Amino acid sequence: MSKNFYVTTPIYYVNGDPHVGSAYTTIAADVLARYKKSKGFDVFFLTGTDEHGQKVEEAAKMRELTPQAWTDSMAPRFIDMWKALDINYTDFIRTTEPRHKDAVKKILKTVHDKGDIYKGEYEGKYCVSCETFVPENQIVNGNHCPDCGKELRTVKEESYFFKMSKYQDALLDHIEKHPDFILPHSRKNEVVSFIKQGLQDLSISRNTFEWGIPI
C-alpha cells in the first residue's frame, strides 16, 4: 500500500510579481515533495494563485484592466517562474477557476446547512494589503498593520460570520488527544495558547468590493 503525502505552498496573491519570498516557499515545498517521492510516497504537490480581493481589484483598476484580464496576465508569470526554477508540482490552482469556485460554494453550503453561518455587522480596522481585520490589541504604531506595517482603514459592513467560537473546545480536545496533530510541538503550543485566548467568530464575506465569489 502506498503512502500518501500532500504538500501545498501558500497560494500567491497576484497583486504583484512573484518575488524571492514566493520562490523560497515554493523551493522548500519542492525539496520536500522530491524527498518524499524518493522515499516511495505518493506525493501531491499543490501551488497556485489567489486571484480575488480588494487589492487585486485595485491593482487592475490602476492599470485600467478588468480584474480577470489582470489575473490572466499575472498567473503565467508564476507558472513561468516555477518552470525556470524546475519546480515539479502536481497541480496549479487559480482561484478564479470554476473548480475552485464550486469547491468554495460546496463548503459554504455544508457549513450553512449545519447552522454555522449567520449574518451580522462588522466594524473594525481593516488591512487592504493583508485582506484581514486587525483586532484592537494587535494594532501597531497608532493605526498600522502588525503584519505588513501599512495603514489600516476603518471599515463597517454587513457580513456573514462563521461560528468559529463554537469549535474552540472541540479543537483543543482534538489537539490534546492527538499530540502529533500539529508539528513541531513548539508550533502546537503556540496554536493552543492562541485558541485558549478565545476564538472569535470569523467574518467570511466582504461587501465593499466586487471581485470575489458571490455568496
Ligand SMILES: [Zn+2]
Ligand atoms: Zn497588512
